[in-house]
Amino acid sequence: MKFKFKMLKLLSVVFALFLGFLGSTKVSAATSGDYTIKPGGTSNDVVNIDNGNYIITGDPGQTTEIKLIVINKAEDARNFIYYASTAYTNDNGSLSYNKTKVTDSSLKIQTKDALSPKKSTFKVPGNTTATITLKVTVPEKKFTGTLMGGVTVAPYKEKAKGTVGSNGNLIKNKFSYSIPIQIHQKGAENDEAKYSIRTVKPSLTTSAKGKNQGVEANIHNSTNSYTGPLSAKAIVTKNGDKSFKITQVYSSQSIAPTTNYNLPISWGKKTLQSGDYHLKLTYETAGGIKSWVLNKDFTITNNDAAKYNKLAGVKPNYLWLYILLGILALAIILGLGIYLGKRNNKKNNNGGNGGQPTRRRRR
Incomplete structure (x- = not known):
């Protein structure tokens, strides 16, 4: 998975742990950032390499090895940094692996702690493939369901490359790649997803058209469950106003185990008004085989309405006053x-x- 890597934040925690390389070969396929990564080795009784993911099933405390292939397409040798992470859901509704620390009230076992080493810097010669060996230990603590995390590789201490966007602005990109990891204990039952809406608050929502006034609903999954990409539909109504209705549809929401994220709901052309509201949020699996309906009442105050309307650039409408x-x-x-x-x-x-x-x- 590709994401923008915040180098300055990570430099404070990087320490040198060198990994061993097993062989090198010439490569020929170009990729964004002039490098890519992929799982190495073959599947066995403990490790299943499925669709680019590592799926590990073992006894508590059992240790196994996985192979990570890093392909450097640049002519020159490059330094890279590797780190392990616990999966979470970002505010776009996608699985992410770019945080060195994930916190949630329901998170009991950090997936990143199952990998060794957790971080390392290494060098790959130009036009060369390097294979790295990592160890994964199934946590000894009993758990049900799925632990999710990832292994991520990014260029180390390289300046971002600049490209000019369609609007003429300079865009600087830093490419990173991640491979997801799932860990199961043998014989453990699957967990059923438990989704809930913790809070709904006024906020700025971002889209291709810019920033809009709206609200964000904090969605929580309290179990070690992952149901795959979900479609979602949010409906907001206002108490005492039958004509008010906001509807927003989301095509793909991937909610990681024991995580929470903010789901944005844009008000569009409507301005935020104070009052009491209700959110009905429906998640569905592919084909609508399974669904979850969540409900939450919330209130918007005059101060919050004025604040986020102003931040979104909405000019006050005094037509009602003139009338x-x-x-x-x-x-x-x-x-x-x-x-x-x-x-x-x-x-x-x-x-x-x-x-x-x-x-x-x-x-």
């Missing part, structure tokens, strides 16, 4: 007209003498 002032002015004019009309009628009926009846003289 109200117009109605008020019309009401005043009409009221004044009616009052003056009644007063004039009263004067006319009373002879126009200040309201006092006129008296006739006797001749």
Whole structure:
């Protein structure tokens, strides 16, 4: 898996552990970043190399080896860094392996701790393949379901290469690649997914069209379960306003075991308004074979609505105020007209003498 690697953050924790290389061969396939990685070796009773993933099933405490192939397509020798990680779900709804530390209230076993070494820097000659041997130990602590993590390789201490985007801006890219790892204990049962909405808060949502006002729902999976890519549908309604409805559909959401992530829900052209709302969120497996329906009430305050509308560049709409002032002015004019009309009628009926009846003289 490819992701943008934050080098400055990682440099503070890197230490030199050198790995052994087993042979070298010439390669010919070009890839982004002039390098790539892939699983090496063959499947056996403990390690199954399935669709580019390592799937490991063993007894508690059992140790096995996996092979990691790094292909350097550049002409010159390059330094790389390898590290192990625990899987999590990013806010795009995708599995990620780029954090050296993952935290969650339900996470009891860090998958990265099952790999040895956890980090290392190494050099690969130009136009050469290097094979690295890693050890994986099935945790001794009993668990059910699946532990998920990954092995990641990225260039070490290299400057990002610049490309010019369609808008003329310079884009600097750093390429990294990851291979997922799943670990199971022999005989252990699978875990059923337990999804929940922990919070819903106003926020800025990002799309191809830019930033929009909206909310983000923090979704939590509290078990060691992975059900594969899910489709999702979010429906937001407002209490007391039957005309208000926000609907957003997501084609692929991959929720890692014991993880949480923020699902963005854009308000689109609608401005955020204070009030009480309800979110109904439905996840479905491929073909709709299994589904989960989640519900959550939430509130948007005046301050939050104003804050995120402003951050999204939404200009206040004073049309309602102009309409109200117009109605008020019309009401005043009409009221004044009616009052003056009644007063004039009263004067006319009373002879126009200040309201006092006129008296006739006797001749």
